[in-house]
Structures are given as C-alpha cells and as structure tokens.
Amino acid sequence: MKHSLLSLAIIFILGVPLVAHAQDQRPPRLTTVTEERYQLQPGDVVEIQYRYSPEFNQTVTVQPDGYITLEVGGDLKVAGMTVDQLRQAILKKASTRLQDPIATVILKEFQKPYFVVAGDRRKLSCFAKSIPTSRKSSC
Numbered sequence: 753m754k755h756s757l758l759s760l761a762i763i764f765i766l767g768v769p770l771v772a773h774a775q776d777q778r779p780p781r782l783t784t785v786t787e788e789r790y791q792l793q794p795g796d797v798v799e800i801q802y803r804y805s806p807e808f809n810q811t812v813t814v815q816p817d818g819y820i821t822l823e824v825g826g827d828l829k830v831a832g833m834t835v836d837q838l839r840q841a842i843l844k845k846a847s848t849r850l851q852d853p854i855a856t857v858i859l860k861e862f863q864k865p866y867f868v869v870a871g872d873r874r875k876l877s878c879f880a881k882s883i884p885t886s887r888k889s890s891c
Contacts, residue, residue: 789834790862794818797861798835800842803854808846811860824849835859 792798796814800822812820818831825845830838839857846853 789836790859791832791834792830792838792859793863794831795861795863796859798830798838799858799860801856801858802846802850803856805850805853808850822846824853 792814794814794816797811798814798820799809799811801809802824805824808824810823812822814820814830819827819829821827822842822845825842825848828841828845830841833841835857839855842855842857843853846855
C-alpha cells in the first residue's frame, strides 16, 4: 500500500510539469498573410462610385495593357496600383471636370492564383492555388 501510494505520488510529481508544458504550447503562426496590399492587374474588375455624381458611376475591367477608361477623365494606367492609389488617381482625373469629387473604389473581381498541371494528360487543367483538388473552368 505504501509502495503504490509512493508510486502514485512520483507519477503525479513528474506528470504535472508535462501537462503544464503541453498547455503552454501555442498553435503555429500562419505565415501566408502579407502586409502588402493587392496590386491591380489585367482582368481585374473595379467599381467606381461618385458620391455626388452617380451618373458617372461605372464598373470597368483592367485591359490587357493595364489601362482602364474613365467616363470622367479618359484613359488611366492602373496596373500595379493598389485600390487606394487608384482612388487617388481617379480623384485627380475627375477633378478636371468635377468640383471636389468624392469617389469610392471597390475591387469586385480579381485574378486568383492558380497553377497548371501539364504532362501526359488528355486535357490541360487549371486548379485554384488554395484548393488543389477543385477544378477551374478556364485558365
């Protein structure tokens, strides 16, 4: 009885630090999140809304050469800009025709990362980077 009680006490004393250490472990930190803002590229769709001039609101697609065409201000090269940089550039262009314009820019669609599986296959396939088993409809 004394022997089993002593064994139980030793197990308890040795086991407590292991349990405490296991509780201190934190899950691994995700490293895929980046502080860099998304940069516009050809194929992105942007919605532009003017607060006091809704007749100039428009939804535009970034052309293959990186330009968009604004109803207020004409062509503007946007490839490589962030959404906030685009808003500032639009306000600068719009100020030539509008007095103190206020605009909101919304990124509606963007190019999602994907990869192409090539090789000895009957058909070329594209897959979304985040879900490698889901098939995209087009490359």
